[in-house]
Amino acid sequence: MLSTPNRASVAPDFFDDPDSPWLLLSHLPGIGANRWQAIIDHLPDPLELLSLNAATLKSIGLPPPARASILAWQQHDLQQDTLQQANTTWQKVREQGIELVHWGHGDYPSLLREIHAAPPLLYMRGQREILSQPQLAIVGSRNASRAGLDHARQFARALAERGFVITSGLALGVDGAAHRGALDAAGRTLAVLGTGVDVAYPAAHQSLVQEILVNGALISEYPPGLPPRPGHFPRRNRIISGMSRGTLVVEASLRSGSLITARLALEQGREVFAIPGSIHNPLARGCHQLIRQGASLVESVADIEEELSAWWQADTDPPENSTTPAPPPQPEIPEHLEARERQVLETLDFDPCSTDELCDRSGLSADALMQSLLLLEMEGLVATVPGGYQRL
Secondary structure, three states: OOOOOOOOOOOHHHHHOOOHHHHHHHHOOOOOHHHHHHHHHHOOOHHHHHHOOHHHHHHOOOOHHHHHHHHHHHOOOOOOHHHHHHHHHHHHHHHHOOEEEEOOOOOOOHHHHOOOOOOOEEEEEEOHHHHHOOEEEEEOOOOOOHHHHHHHHHHHHHHHHOOOEEEEOOOOOHHHHHHHHHHHOOOOEEEEOOOOOOOOOOHHHHHHHHHHHHHEEEEEOOOOOOOOOOOHHHHHHHHHHHOOOEEEEOOOOOOOHHHHHHHHHHHOOOEEEEOOOOOOOHHHHHHHHHHHOOOEEOOOHHHHHHHOHHHHHHHOOOOOOOOOOOOOOOOOOOOOOOHHHHHHHHHOOOOOEOHHHHHHHHOOOHHHHHHHHHHHHHOOOEEEEOOEEEEO
């Protein structure tokens, strides 16, 4: 039985605030992307984790520091390190007027909820309603050419005029030009940061940030006050692509972080677009590689609208006298397949799926999975595609 908490030195508001449990979840030590995904896969309400006893927490493989933090939460022990950190964040959020958008909120972005290891909580400044509006990401080189900057700004402006929220990462170069283009059209733009939403980075974009807050929003999975760190930026790219219906790459070298965003978009089943360039321009090589791998070549906004027309149709309410057609029947699994191949085929979607995700879904080792995928590919039942494999 839990001991009675001593709340003499505890600020009761922290424990009474319905957002506090989500702050704790986001601060739990040793809970990486895969563990968080396992939690949301197996618990209808992730907050159930905070009510489990010590033996159960241990049995599900939670690391000792995370178990200690949860038990301290149950005892309202604000002296425990993780709870102190969560409480400090909670105070900063309140003092600075930062909003929290967590997994339990109805306005948590629906597309982001679909991706692997979506963040349990987002910190936000700006206009909350844009989180539910259709978004398109525009990314590219920090050292873009003048033509690349012009393309980013012009495409962003045209797409914003058509109702898209332009999503990018607030970096120098293409990102900044894309945000500017959306603002030129009096449109909406969303910046996904690799720092806390109160950190001015890069410093050259301080005035841009103020404009975005009027007609858009800043979001981050990192708590306020957290400075830029190299590992944060590749990780935040999954949010940029995950919130967007498609990702447009304007200019990118072969080692550009923008290619990470494009790869993540493909794994998430989203559209990827690329603007071609001169064969003599090293910043065009990343776009050319994406096009060879299946990205849509873009010469005008119409090319993007055509590819995303299915999204727009899905958003449009059908007429009152229309009927919803029945979904097509799922193809049967051939009876001659061995049990392992049947298992892999049952877990594979018709959208691209990475091998890491297939390992998680099927429970097979990487070697066993690849053997089964090879057999299924020879049978004409699966295909190798950008982002992994898909069922045919």
